[in-house]
Amino acid sequence: MSLVIVGSLALDSxxxxxxxxxxxxxxxAFYASIAASYFHQASIVGVVGDDYxxxxxxxxxxxxxxxxxxxxxxxxxxxxxxxxxxxxxxxTLNTELNVFADFNPTLxxxxxxxxxxLLGNIHPSLQLQVLEQxxxxxxxxxxxxxxxxxxxxxxxxxxxxxxxxxxxxxxEVCQYTGxxxxxxAGKDILDMGVKLIVIKRGEYGSVCISDDYMVFMAxxxxxxxxxxxxxxxxxxxxxxxxxxxxxxxDKQDIRNAALTGTVTAALNVSDFSVNGIANLDKQTxxxxxxxxxxxxx
Amino acid sequence: MSLVIVGSLALDSxxxxxxxxxxxxxxxAFYASIAASYFHQASIVGVVGDDYxxxxxxxxxxxxxxxxxxxxxxxxxxxxxxxxxxxxxxxTLNTELNVFADFNPTLxxxxxxxxxxLLGNIHPSLQLQVLEQxxxxxxxxxxxxxxxxxxxxxxxxxxxxxxxxxxxxxxEVCQYTGxxxxxxAGKDILDMGVKLIVIKRGEYGSVCISDDYMVFMAxxxxxxxxxxxxxxxxxxxxxxxxxxxxxxxDKQDIRNAALTGTVTAALNVSDFSVNGIANLDKQTxxxxxxxxxxxxx
Numbered sequence: 001m002s003l004v005i006v007g008s009l010a011l012d013s014x015x016x017x018x019x020x021x022x023x024x025x026x027x028x029a030f031y032a033s034i035a036a037s038y039f040h041q042a043s044i045v046g047v048v049g050d051d052y053x054x055x056x057x058x059x060x061x062x063x064x065x066x067x068x069x070x071x072x073x074x075x076x077x078x079x080x081x082x083x084x085x086x087x088x089x090x091x092t093l094n095t096e097l098n099v100f101a102d103f104n105p106t107l108x109x110x111x112x113x114x115x116x117x118l119l120g121n122i123h124p125s126l127q128l129q130v131l132e133q134x135x136x137x138x139x140x141x142x143x144x145x146x147x148x149x150x151x152x153x154x155x156x157x158x159x160x161x162x163x164x165x166x167x168x169x170x171x172e173v174c175q176y177t178g179x180x181x182x183x184x185a186g187k188d189i190l191d192m193g194v195k196l197i198v199i200k201r202g203e204y205g206s207v208c209i210s211d212d213y214m215v216f217m218a219x220x221x222x223x224x225x226x227x228x229x230x231x232x233x234x235x236x237x238x239x240x241x242x243x244x245x246x247x248x249x250d251k252q253d254i255r256n257a258a259l260t261g262t263v264t265a266a267l268n269v270s271d272f273s274v275n276g277i278a279n280l281d282k283q284t285x286x287x288x289x290x291x292x293x294x295x296x297x
Numbered sequence: 298m299s300l301v302i303v304g305s306l307a308l309d310s311x312x313x314x315x316x317x318x319x320x321x322x323x324x325x326a327f328y329a330s331i332a333a334s335y336f337h338q339a340s341i342v343g344v345v346g347d348d349y350x351x352x353x354x355x356x357x358x359x360x361x362x363x364x365x366x367x368x369x370x371x372x373x374x375x376x377x378x379x380x381x382x383x384x385x386x387x388x389t390l391n392t393e394l395n396v397f398a399d400f401n402p403t404l405x406x407x408x409x410x411x412x413x414x415l416l417g418n419i420h421p422s423l424q425l426q427v428l429e430q431x432x433x434x435x436x437x438x439x440x441x442x443x444x445x446x447x448x449x450x451x452x453x454x455x456x457x458x459x460x461x462x463x464x465x466x467x468x469e470v471c472q473y474t475g476x477x478x479x480x481x482a483g484k485d486i487l488d489m490g491v492k493l494i495v496i497k498r499g500e501y502g503s504v505c506i507s508d509d510y511m512v513f514m515a516x517x518x519x520x521x522x523x524x525x526x527x528x529x530x531x532x533x534x535x536x537x538x539x540x541x542x543x544x545x546x547d548k549q550d551i552r553n554a555a556l557t558g559t560v561t562a563a564l565n566v567s568d569f570s571v572n573g574i575a576n577l578d579k580q581t582x583x584x585x586x587x588x589x590x591x592x593x594x
Contacts, residue, residue, distance in 0.1 A: 183518045204501035207515070214592045218504070218513035221480045295511045297594035 003244040004069070004111045005033050005237065006045040006130050007120020007143075008100060009056065013081035013093075014272065018226040024273035025056045027078065028120035028143065031233035034274055035264040036118075036241030037063035038282055043111055045069035045130065049077040049099040059278055068108045075099040087225050088202050107133045116244040118236060121145050124155035131162060139243065141165035143236045149176045161192050167236045169200040183209070196254065198261075200235060208258055213251050217258040218296050220266035220288060227272045231265045234277055238264030256289075259296075263288045300541040301366070301408045302330050302534065303342040303427050304417020304440075305397060306353065310378035310390075311569065315523040321570035322353045324375065325417035325440065328530035331571055332561040333415075333538030334360035335579055340408055342366035342427065346374040346396040356575055365405045372396040384522050385499050404430045413541040415533060418442050421452035428459060436540065438462035440533045446473045458489050464533045466497040480506070493551065495558075497532060505555055510548050514555040515593050517563035517585060524569045528562040531574055535561030553586075556593075560585045 007029030013022045033042040043066035048056070050072060060067055078100035082090040105126055112135045119127040119142040127142055134140070142163050148156050149172055156176070160166055166189055170182050177185040182199050186209035189197040196210045201219075208215040239261035246253045263285060270276040304326030310319045330339040340363035345353070347369060357364055375397035379387040402423055409432045416424040416439040424439055431437070439460050445453050446469055453473070457463055463486055467479050474482040479496050483506035486494040497503045498516075505512040536558035543550045560582060567573040 181520055183520055201501065204498065205513075205515075207518075214518070216502075216515035216593045218502075218515070221504075221511070223478055223480055296513045 002115040003036060003040050003118070003240060004043045004045060004107070004114040004116070005029050005036065005118045005120060005240075006069075006105055006127070007032065007118075007122050007233070008078055009044075009046045009048050009052070009070070010078045010080050011052075012229060012273065013079070014227055014229055015083045016087075016225075016227050017084070018224075019272070021227075021272045023079070025053070025059065026080070026230060026273060028122065028230075028233045030056070030060075031230035031268065031274060031277070032118060032120055032237030032240070033060060033065045034063050034278055035234040035237030035261075035268070036244070037065055038264070038280070038285055039238065039241035039260060040244035041066065042237070042241065043069060043114070045105050045107060045111065047071045047073060047078075047099050047103045047105075049073065049075045052077045059274070063278070069106075069111055071106075073099050082229070084228060087228050090229065105130050113137075115139070116240055117141070118240045119143070119159070120233060120236070121148075124148050124152050124159045127159045128155065131159070139164045139249075141167065141236065141240055143167040143232060144172065146172055146175060157192070160189065160194060164195045165198060165240075166194050166196075167198045167200065167232065167239075169202065169232065173197065173199050182207070198239065198258070200232060206235070206258055206262065208254055210254075215251070215255050215258055217255070217262055218292070220262050220292050222266055222269060225269050226276070228269050229272075230274065231269050234268040235261035235265040237261075259289050259292055263292060299412040300333060300337050300415070300537060301340045301342060301404070301411040301413070302326050302333065302415045302417060302537070303366075303402055303424070304329060304415075304419050304530070305375055306341075306343045306345050306349070306367070307375045307377050308349075309526060309570065310376070311524055311526055312380040313384075313522075313524050314381070315521070316569070318524075318569045320376070322350070322356065323377070323527060323570055325419065325527075325530045327353070327357070328527035328565065328571060328574070329415060329417050329534030329537070330357060330362045331360050331575055332531035332534030332558075332565070333541070334362055335561070335577070335582055336535065336538035336557060337541040338363065339534070339538065340366060340411070342402050342404060342408065344368045344370060344375075344396050344400045344402075346370065346372045349374045356571070360575070366403075366408055368403075370396050379526070381525060384525050387526065402427050410434075412436070413537055414438070415537045416440070416456070417530060417533070418445075421445055421449050421456045424456045425452065428456070436461045436546075438464065438533065438537055440464040440529060441469065443469055443472060454489070457486065457491060461492045462495060462537075463491050463493075464495045464497065464529065464536075466499065466529065470494065470496050479504070495536065495555070497529060503532070503555055503559065505551055507551075512548070512552045512555055514552070514559055515589070517559050517589050519563055519566060522566050523573070525566050526569075527571065527574075528566050531565040532558040532562040534558075556586050556589055560589060
């Protein structure tokens with residue numbers, strides 16, 4: 001189990017300028033696992049209710065995702081509904097935790113010596129709970145969101161202090177550190193013991209900051225965004241999927257991981273739900289990675 | 298005369314979070330010429346009043362700038378005063394055109410067969426007037442601003458239609474084309490016959506778009522901005538200075554020009570007026586270019 005991804009599986013109802021969908025497949029672990037699957041086998045940890053569409057499970061299987069860590073329990077699946085007035089910020093209309101309210105993530109024994117662990121965007125106390133079950137790992141990463149930064153600052157700090165890689169967008173890293181310059185804010189995160197902070201900047205790309213180097217990456221140009229939901233999860237999934245495929249990641253691998261995350265995120269926003277990122281052939285993705293590499297170096 | 302730069306020379310009074318200055322050396326041609334001078338000799342075309350500080354002329358001379366095209370006339374020098382509440386947008390407090398009101402830019406005969414011409418941010422009708430005096434050139438570029446886009450759209454379109462390279466920031470290119478996606482907006486500019494549109498994105502860097510390729514460039518990271526005045530002029534000056542130093546610019550040269558413009562703009566914003574970009578040794582600039590190259594490729 002060299003890449004375990006923990007997070008939510010959800011049914012999303014989304015409205016954007018391009019249209020709307022109801023009860024569409026989503027969730028942080030769902031998006032990230034599918035994005036990662038093109039580069040490395042992913043193992044998912046999450047929970048769904050007994051109303052979860054078989055098509056969701058089928059899609060994970062089709063992408064080679066190990067679902068031994070996916071629980072199905074009685075009740076309704078986690079549901080989220082949101083609306084995008086602008087592409088960078090969803091307005092949450094409704095959140096129904098449902099079976100997610102009592103989620104106690106449990107790692108199957110085979111997952112406990114994973115090489116890479118991605119703690120998707122869920123409550124920091126759940127992220128910690130997973131971390132306590134892991135016996136050995138090489139690289140552990142987390143994603144988060146403004147909701148936990150303001151509401152669960154202390155628990156989130158405990159998580160961050162144990163991470164190798166932290167994914168945040170620029171508003172989040174500034175909000176978390178209380179610093180309005182992302183480079184200073186990034187250094188504050190490194191000072192907590194983190195090896196790499198990956199700051200996502202939406203349409204402007206991303207920057208990875210470590211003690212030894214920085215890697216700037218442009219966003220893949222998109223003329224028509226359809227649905228930004230899951231872009232951050234696909235970025236993290238693609239990034240970690242690429243890293244998991246490398247024996248001993250160095251700076252060049254971090255650059256390639258940023259390229260990979262960028263392209264999987266861009267593909268994702270070109271359609272609703274996971275339609276932009278699922279069922280692709282690897283050549284389509286590789287061609288876009290090659291193109292972005294050319295534009296940026 | 299292989300790089301002629303036309304534009305304003307001004308005395309600026311500026312207030313930012315970092316402090317304020319009164320009647321400091323500025324103006325689009327002044328900033329651009331100094332930035333360009335590290336890479337290629339610049340020849341300036343502009344006008345100042347008889348109150349213009351000798352230190353301004355001295356600084357141009359020290360930077361090897363040819364001032365045969367600089368007129369000194371009776372009256373007061375162009376003055377601008379502005380305040381920055383945020384770093385991306387100056388609030389103009391006062392503009393006194395003074396001697397600039399009757400400026401009729403005249404190219405000295407030796408300037409009329411320049412290889413490269415940069416029409417700095419001035420009234421499009423003045424840019425056109427200069428263009429009509431040029432007998433031959435290889436590359437002509439212009440910069441502009443929102444004021445001309447809204448107030449002089451037709452004259453500006455005449456200028457743009459004759460350019461090889463156009464510099465605009467992302468708000469400007471969207472405002473000018475009426476298109477909210479910069480890649481589509483960039484294509485609209487190319488459709489006017491322009492060979493390269495250089496879209497500046499402030500702290501997020503820039504993107505150069507031609508029919509055949511794109512070049513993305515990150516901004517040089519700056520922890521403490523002091524005064525953003527002239528950043529766009531230094532970008533254009535550094536960019537064109539580098540291009541003028543190359544015999545037959547190709548895609549790789551465009552990339553290096555973007556690196557050069559980025560670094561000269563970053564140096565400039567680290568201090569008031571031209572203090573950040575004047576009187577440097579070339580090694581300081583080259584070291585930053587090398588560093589940014591490493592971070593971005």
